[in-house]
Amino acid sequence: MNSDRKNIDKLFESTLKGYREKPSPNAWNRMSRELDGAKSTKVIVLLKWMAAAVLILFAFGSGYFYAVYNSTDEAIALKEIPANETTLNPEAFDNIPSIAVEEPDENLITIHKNDMQLDEKPDIAQKLSPVNDNVNSDLGTFPVNAEQGSLSTSNEETEANVMASTSIPAVVDSVKSTEIIPVQNSEIVLAEPIEIIQIDEDKLKTGELVHGDFFDKSGIPGGFGEKKIKDTKWGIGARVASIQSYREISFTSDENFSQGVVAESNYNDREDKLNSYAGGVDVRYQINSKWSLQSGVYLSRIGQVNNDPLAFKQGDDNYMLFKVTTSTGEIDIVYEKVPEDIKSFSDSKDTSELKTSKNIRLEQTFDLFEVPFLVGYKIGNRKFTLNLSGGFSPAYVVSNSSTLIADEQKHDIGSSTNINSVIVNSSFSLGIQYAFTKKLALNFEPTFKYSINPINNNNQFNYHPYSLTWFTGVRFSF
């Protein structure tokens, strides 16, 4: 019998191994047409990528310039300031502690060179009066016209603008009113919109803000003293994220290439991304105003979905699930955990295809415990900031499971074999942060991670997970 087997093998091998047959004359024409199509498709894909890149650059560029040039200070246009808004109320300051203020310098002008363009209007400085001695020094000082006891009454438009852009905003916004400065409605005529600096009265009380803040919002020394910036060095945050995880598979050797081309295509047809979640806490140390170091601990879930996952082994009249081959390797399935209505196929002919009416898919999931080590760079120093960060994120695979989902009912049926216990992700993120206060901020940080080493040790494919993680969270600085 054994020789007979060899005979039949030999018969077919010797006859068919060198068998040749000419395809139809139209075969090359068909090929040529498709090759033309493939070329034009490549160009279209390239153009789409370029368009996407331009859009992304435009979006980030817009965000950057918005952050840099459009401060969070509200710009309002005033033609006239109603008397009820400019009448100062001394009660507003009853509870305000004294602010450490340098002695007013009579020669000190509250106007920054950039704002004033004094070179062009040398007479303006002369027209501005020194600080009125009657002004309560606890309030900070305001450049009002001592002689007239009010803001400038000059008809010169330039002078009015200068006054408005330097001293009035602070008065209007934070110092609701005071009798010390008897502003008259008709006395203020502003030709152009002015910027008003928002002053947090709580910060004023606690001394976080000094009067220098009133006049120079960008932190440039000006006004009646240097602005004191209290940098927060440490920050701690909590974040959650949705993750879309994918994988890249590559051949472990050239020998696997020709087989792998087909298998890769086959796996790509059957396997899909996994949507899942992540969460954790992060710690940040601010090295200086721009650079920071970041770390933390995260739990995240990655994996993939197999939309055509089932292989069967026949046992008597029943069909038993036993193993599924995927691009990570194989999944060992615990037979007893497979629901009865899936494994109880009955088909007397084991050569026929089996069909099931159930919608079946298999999720391979890997739970990771990550400790990232990242370097961050901040663009902008106001309420809205852009944060770039990159680095490495070693991850320990704490759980590896496979879930069979049949008509949306989940059954934990086994685990993937040949999975490494540690992977190292490279990480890059571009986030936006909005500071509610100096200490509390909300951030949104899309993060891209790619595993440098494969998660599997299969002998045919290297399986590199990569993911897009949409982190959202809060950060408290101290």
Place this chain on the structure above:
Amino acid sequence: MDKTELDNIIKGCVAGKRKAQARLFEVFSEDMFGVCMYYSKDYTEAEDTLHEGFMKVFQNIQQFKSKGSFAGWVRRIMVNTALEKFRKKQQMYALGDEFECHEDIDAGNVINDLSAQDLIHLIRELSPKYKMVFNLYAIEGYSHKEIGRMLGISEGTSKSNLARARYILQKKVKEHYYISTTKAQNE
């Protein structure tokens, strides 16, 4: 075709030159169509396999390393393309237990009386999975372990399928021989 000419054709294909691609197709299409014929159920499917296989060759030719045989590389792509089509059709496999052939059928006597066309016809009568396992084992020379990995089945199942394929082929060869000899005697 000498090696230099083949190298030039390959370089031309890597550069996407249509003349080189046409020449490559001209040189290898007959051999490869022969392979596709016994992996496919009919002529039309064989042409589709040939078409898809050559598209893969052209799209991935830059990855060919000059160390091995180019013809062998192309052939493996054709076989794998046929496998891919097979797997797409088989959403789930019904895999048989180890099959024991209890009947000895001596096919040795009829070996020389069958043409390649006859054998292709017999192979095509097999179920797809038996055909795949038999072709991969008997003609391509893959091991059961390799076949198991390629088809997503176990090594034991591959052996089982081969045993059943052999049994069926032996039986068909005998029937074919019987019919042929009966016809000849009647004439």
